[in-house]
Amino acid sequence: MADIEKEYVLGSSDREVARLAFQHEVWAEVTAGLFRTAGVSYGHTVADLGCGPGFVSLELARLVGPEGHVSALDASDKFVSLLSSRIDSLSLDNIRVSKGDVCSLNLESGSFDFAFSRWLYCFLKEPEVAALEAHRVLKPGGKLIVMDYLNYLSAGIFPGTEVLNSLFTGYMKTVNEHYGSYNIGGILPSMLAEIGFEIESLEPIVRIARPGENVWKWVEFFNELSVPALVENGTWTEEHREQFESEWSSAKETPGTFFFSPPMIGIVATKLH
Numbered sequence: 001m002a003d004i005e006k007e008y009v010l011g012s013s014d015r016e017v018a019r020l021a022f023q024h025e026v027w028a029e030v031t032a033g034l035f036r037t038a039g040v041s042y043g044h045t046v047a048d049l050g051c052g053p054g055f056v057s058l059e060l061a062r063l064v065g066p067e068g069h070v071s072a073l074d075a076s077d078k079f080v081s082l083l084s085s086r087i088d089s090l091s092l093d094n095i096r097v098s099k100g101d102v103c104s105l106n107l108e109s110g111s112f113d114f115a116f117s118r119w120l121y122c123f124l125k126e127p128e129v130a131a132l133e134a135h136r137v138l139k140p141g142g143k144l145i146v147m148d149y150l151n152y153l154s155a156g157i158f159p160g161t162e163v164l165n166s167l168f169t170g171y172m173k174t175v176n177e178h179y180g181s182y183n184i185g186g187i188l189p190s191m192l193a194e195i196g197f198e199i200e201s202l203e204p205i206v207r208i209a210r211p212g213e214n215v216w217k218w219v220e221f222f223n224e225l226s227v228p229a230l231v232e233n234g235t236w237t238e239e240h241r242e243q244f245e246s247e248w249s250s251a252k253e254t255p256g257t258f259f260f261s262p263p264m265i266g267i268v269a270t271k272l273h
């Protein structure tokens with residue numbers, strides 16, 4: 001288990017927790033839309049797999065109410081302990097969190113109405129094993145809800161430069177080196193169909209943001225944590241990073257500049273039997 005925690009490319013520093021909190025704010029409405037499409041509501045049982053510090057798990061607990069239940073699970077000791085403290089401080093009794101591996105769930109078969117994973121599958125070495133486990137713990141007719149990256153390299157800063165847009169190839173390379181893929185959303189629907197899910201809904205999720213807008217701040221927060229890693233892992237030199245920082249500052253002052261976000265896919269798939 002310790003290895004899984006180490007393998008999660010973005011780590012679990014306090015800044016990563018703050019980044020995940022802000023990221024949740026930016027994408028909460030889109031996530032809630034997926035829950036509406038899937039029909040998550042009062043009294044349901046939901047597994048939040050790869051829950052991180054549990055920002056969505058807590059919203060799910062509110063959505064399913066006292067007659068429902070949320071089981072949140074993550075590989076990170078720190079994230080599990082943060083969510084556990086939050087559950088205690090709010091005295092919630094319809095949610096529990098445990099440390100675990102999504103590829104080998106310590107959850108009962110056929111026990112959930114819904115399983116949810118946001119930005120999990122892109123980090124997994126064996127996504128099909130995790131999908132099989134999600135299938136196992138769902139009731140027949142239960143639904144898997146996934147939100148993840150698709151066609152990542154179509155993201156960009158416009159007007160861009162080679163150095164500015166080498167950001168996205170750099171991030172793609174980093175996640176690939178950790179056995180993940182920011183193109184996982186293109187593979188998941190057929191993989192789920194093969195496993196025994198019926199694909200109910202596939203939704204594109206993409207935004208355009210100008211400097212200062214939330215989605216722009218979202219990529220800047222990601223850069224704060226991940227650009228230094230590009231230098232550390234040898235993808236960029238220090239000079240490349242300096243040129244990037246200078247071009248990024250200029251881009252923000254250029255009227256008409258915008259960020260086209262890495263596209264994501266929202267998937268709702270029903271377990272057939």
Ligand SMILES: C[S@@+](CC[C@H](N)C(=O)[O-])C[C@H]1O[C@@H](n2cnc3c(N)ncnc32)[C@H](O)[C@@H]1O
Nearest residue numbers: 004008050051052074075076100101102118119
């Ligand atoms: C980008 S975070 C997303 C967290 C949360 N789903 C959200 O949307 O805020 C990815 C999470 O996946 C977890 N993770 C990665 N591999 C895992 C595995 N094999 N088993 C359980 N959790 C895993 C990481 O610890 C991390 O918390």
